[in-house]
Amino acid sequence: GLLPIPTFATLEILRIKGFPFKFGPVNGELATPTGVALLTALATPLPNLNLTFKPLKIGYGAGALELPGQPNILRVWSEMVEPVLLKDKVVVLETGLDDVTGELLGYVAEKLMGEGALDVAIIPCLGKKGRPAHILRVLSTPEKLNSLVKTMFNETRTLGIRIQQLERVKLQREDKLVEVEVAGKRFQVKVKVFHSLDGEIQGFKPEFEDLKKLVAETGIPLKKAIELVTQKFSQKTA
Structure with missing residues (x-):
């Protein structure tokens, strides 16, 4: 009957070898156990292929009910998702x-x-x-x-x-606008935000040219301007 893809032997070889993979565009078997055994023994995955799945543990359960055309088997696996590099x-x-x-x-x-x-x-x-x-x-x-x-x-x-x-x-980067108020006047400062490979915010940095404009128009020290923008952005993303 019908079997899940990757097949049992194929997935087990990938798990034992710690070899990452990704699902293809075809609804069928593209990697046989023999092919995967040869591939994992002779080749090394290239980082630019963006192979995102790496099975760690695999579990199976079988039911007593006979299903027409396919085995009554449930398969569950835990995996380490490899980050996609930009x-x-x-x-x-x-x-x-x-x-x-x-x-x-x-x-x-x-x-x-x-x-x-x-x-x-x-x-x-x-x-x-x-x-x-x-x-x-x-x-x-x-x-x-x-x-x-x-x-x-x-x-x-x-x-x-x-x-x-x-x-x-x-790393993934994006620009965000932060509004700060100094002496009753509002200013918008661009903040460069960069994310870790897991997608979490890893850090940020106010745009220096915007800080210079803020300092020139208000007369506050540059250090104080950096503190104001940093505090406002931290509150915004908390």
Whole structure:
């Protein structure tokens, strides 16, 4: 008669091997016990496949009533649900500079961020012949690659740029608005919220530009503004 998918032997092999899996789009058997035995013995699951189920314990119960066309069996299993990772493609641009001033480095970093770079880092190092130098490292999306390379060549004296294409794993992020009141006046501050792989709020950070505007218009210290927004957001999410 009809059997549940995965079949008994297939699910047991997956449990013993600790091998994660996911259900497919077909209403039928796609993985046989023999195939799964070979797969778990010879292969390693790739993280980008998003295999979300990993059986830990399996229990069966059988009833006395005979059902037409299928066994009277109840199967229950507990599983560890693997978190689905958020991934994207990024490009790292890197060049060494030993003949530029600190002012120029700061200007270039600010311009690159304004043109869409995800991040810019300036790392002190020692160059050829012991000369003090800096590594300019830029994180970019593939779409912004050409324009950022052009800016790096135009604004620095570098003769070459190293390029690496990487896969990035990141936490889920979202923006929320928090309203605070200072001296009878209301202000809205954007708060960046990031979640753990389990979906729980792991942390948050007020948008610095909004804090600067709040401080400029009220005259309160920056530390006090951060405390007000943090307290208000904590109350909102409690």
